[in-house]
Ligand SMILES: Nc1ncnc2c1ncn2[C@@H]1O[C@H](COP(=O)(O)OP(=O)(O)OP(=O)(O)O)[C@@H](O)[C@H]1O
């Protein structure tokens with residue numbers, strides 16, 4: 086029996102899957118302490134849905150990165166190849182603390198990127214993913230599985246020029262696991278960009294928060310699906326999500342769809358969603374202090390995205406993101 | 420000396436073109452070096468006057484003019500008017516998440532300076548610290564998001580912080596005393612008074628004599644039905660405190 090299609094409301098996943106995925110023989114580059122083990126040419130994870138079938142199909146370099154138990158060393162940086170997607174499996178062993186950075190400035194036609202992160206008990210991971218792909222389309226899947234009392238702080242900066250879909254999943258499997266997923270997305274031109282960000286509370290007393298912010302200009306279309314799922318038995322758990330889209334042009338289209346599935350009583354859950362235009366009152370206030378309209382707009386937009394990107398502390402990366410925002414807006418005004 | 424001159428000003432709300440004019444022929448001259456108080460019953464056009472001078476796009480001037488030193492402001496957008504020296508302390512300041520107070524004030528100061536002459540960051544922070552100390556604002560207010568979650572009184576104090584940092588020629592202060600406790604009223608007044616001088620003029624909209632005990636005005640005007648119906652010195656405000664507005668003449672009446 087073929088694997089099922091994943092649930093991607095309002096996103097034409099089938100259409101993207103019809104494209105032939107780019108060959109991806111070059112593995113990601115890994116910069117890390119010697120204590121971290123890196124293996125290439127390993128077997129791909131077992132696909133469980135049609136998207137994963139596509140991601141493992143054809144030629145795809147597979148890299149496994151293992152961060153040993155109780156690691157407290159320097160950040161582990163994964164850099165995608167110039168012309169290839171790929172598959173990465175990151176294993177963080179018990180009690181380790183690590184900052185994980187993943188950067189993709191990859192070009193090509195139809196990119197496939199699949200990253201699986203397994204976080205063992207009591208480990209803490211600060212995960213930053215920076216997607217700046219310039220391919221025509223990109224299909225991205227990232228899944229994090231958390232064991233007991235593991236913590237994940239995850240920020241995704243979605244600044245690609247590609248159309249496509251990104252599926253993010255955090256699975257809170259062990260008791261007391263905690264995850265925050267912040268997503269900041271900029272879409273312009275004729276881009277169609279879809280995010281399906283899922284947070285599943287499986288273990289007891291697990292806490293999962295999703296916070297998605299997107300800014301769109303031109304004729305771009307951005308879809309934020311947030312899926313919060315509390316499984317039966319996950320007593321004392323909390324699942325919250327916020328999905329907000331800011332539209333800067335009359336032709337931009339935004340969708341924010343929160344979905345909550347709750348199969349347990351003793352839990353807290355909530356969601357908020359909005360699709361808005363730039364607030365004229367805010368612009369007026371800023372401009373009444375002498376700021377020119379473009380500066381005022383930039384401040385409002387940066388401020389809006391800040392909620393998704395606040396955890397990014399690297400000044401160089403932040404400057405790059407701000408520059409991309411400014412350039413995108415300048416082009417949109419032209 | 421700089422002069423702000425309002426002549427025969429008539430104003431409508433753009434979104435409601437069939438409604439009658441809110442301002443119906445306002446005449447007012449404010450020179451730098453002077454403090455003017457504007458009083459009058461609710462809903463009679465005081466905020467509309469301040470917002471129209473500043474250039475709020477919600478309002479449309481149907482007749483008359485607003486000039487600074489003879490130059491008409493009517494075709495200028497709000498940001499150009501601000502750079503020319505106008506400042507409006509708003510009755511309801513906007514909240515902007517993600518933009519810190521300090522970042523915003525620095526941008527406002529830099530907007531008035533050439534690209535190759537931006538204010539040095541250390542100099543800016545030093546002045547910001549000193550001004551916040553004068554206004555007895557906690558240090559973390561600099562790094563908080565602009566007005567986000569500020570209490571009513573904190574927002575008003577923050578308007579005065581911006582005023583003191585920007586140092587405009589003309590400050591239009593719309594009910595800057597509303598929501599302030601007694602101590603805050605004294606502190607905010609001290610801030611405004613520190614700006615008094617030959618290059619600073621102000622139009623202070625208020626309902627209460629209390630503020631004018633601290634910031635003693637040179638002129639007091641009363642607005643009713645979109646017109647200034649009475650002008651006097653500081654004593655006029657004291658008199659109104661006792662008598663109210665009822666006995667003053669007016670147009671169609673306060674609906
Ligand atoms: N943007 C607007 N849209 C619709 N009506 C408006 C607008 N601005 C002002 N008005 C109306 O114009 C009239 C004058 O309002 P304004 O705010 O200028 O009064 P005010 O004198 O400042 O009152 P207060 O003392 O209560 O602050 C009111 O009837 C008000 O409802």
Ligand SMILES: [Mg+2]
Pocket residue numbers: 465466467510593
């Ligand atoms: Mg008012």
